[in-house]
Amino acid sequence: MKTVAVVGAAGYVGTQIARAVVASGRYNLIPVLxxxxxxxxxxxxxxxxYAANPARRFQAEKDPMHDFEETVEKTARFLALARGKRFxxxxxxxxxxxxxxNYGRHRRVCELMALADNAxxxxxxxxxxxxxxxxxxxxxxxxxxxFVAAETRYAYVDVAWAGQKIVELLETxxxxxxxxxxxxxxxxxxxxxFASTSTFSGIDDTQIPEGFTDGPDAQDVFRFAVKEKARIQx
Numbered sequence: 001m002k003t004v005a006v007v008g009a010a011g012y013v014g015t016q017i018a019r020a021v022v023a024s025g026r027y028n029l030i031p032v033l034x035x036x037x038x039x040x041x042x043x044x045x046x047x048x049x050y051a052a053n054p055a056r057r058f059q060a061e062k063d064p065m066h067d068f069e070e071t072v073e074k075t076a077r078f079l080a081l082a083r084g085k086r087f088x089x090x091x092x093x094x095x096x097x098x099x100x101x102n103y104g105r106h107r108r109v110c111e112l113m114a115l116a117d118n119a120x121x122x123x124x125x126x127x128x129x130x131x132x133x134x135x136x137x138x139x140x141x142x143x144x145x146x147f148v149a150a151e152t153r154y155a156y157v158d159v160a161w162a163g164q165k166i167v168e169l170l171e172t173x174x175x176x177x178x179x180x181x182x183x184x185x186x187x188x189x190x191x192x193x194f195a196s197t198s199t200f201s202g203i204d205d206t207q208i209p210e211g212f213t214d215g216p217d218a219q220d221v222f223r224f225a226v227k228e229k230a231r232i233q234x
Contacts, residue, residue, distance in 0.1 A: 008052030016163025
């Protein structure tokens with residue numbers, strides 16, 4: 001049975017990937033955390049999944065050098081450590097939709113480095129579920145300001161689904177894949193459904209995967225949001 005090392009196994013997406021690796025029954029799991037000796041742990045892995053790039057867009061613009069170090073430099077380090085092994089980079093649709101930002105550019109550089117090594121790059125879009133409470137969806141539920149345009153459309157998926165799908169794709173040919181819902185939800189519709197007082201300002205940040213049609217229904221985010229709002233109000 002092959003062994004999968006998940007770098008960033010305690011993170012938002014990494015947690016779900018690690019759970020899906022174990023649940024699959026097809027792989028052994030090596031979780032790799034920030035405090036671990038990565039070189040030692042990766043030595044016994046057959047497949048390395050890198051899910052450790054931070055998802056803080058605002059911080060990337062505020063401190064681009066720190067973001068560069070946390071993304072480009074660390075991805076390069078782990079690519080070197082994993083040389084000769086199957087490498088899977090968990091990336092973002094922002095690499096296509098936000099190339100005018102430090103966030104998008106830095107992550108695109110990570111993709112190009114990985115693709116040059118024949119790695120598999122999987123782009124994810126907006127997600128819900130897990131332990132995340134600081135995102136656009138929660139801003140709408142709380143009536144806070146949202147820093148993208150109201151007409152923005154997101155192909156929302158449950159982060160647990162994303163983790164499972166990544167594990168299904170682990171041994172597929174290298175290259176670039178985008179995954180997400182088969183349709184999309186407009187943020188203005190979420191605002192109106194929950195009678196939110198949120199105001200919107202910023203660009204149209206629409207994120208919909210290209211070339212992927214077998215994802216779940218993005219409308220499922222409404223059911224999650226109803227439960228999440230009730231939980232918050234308890």
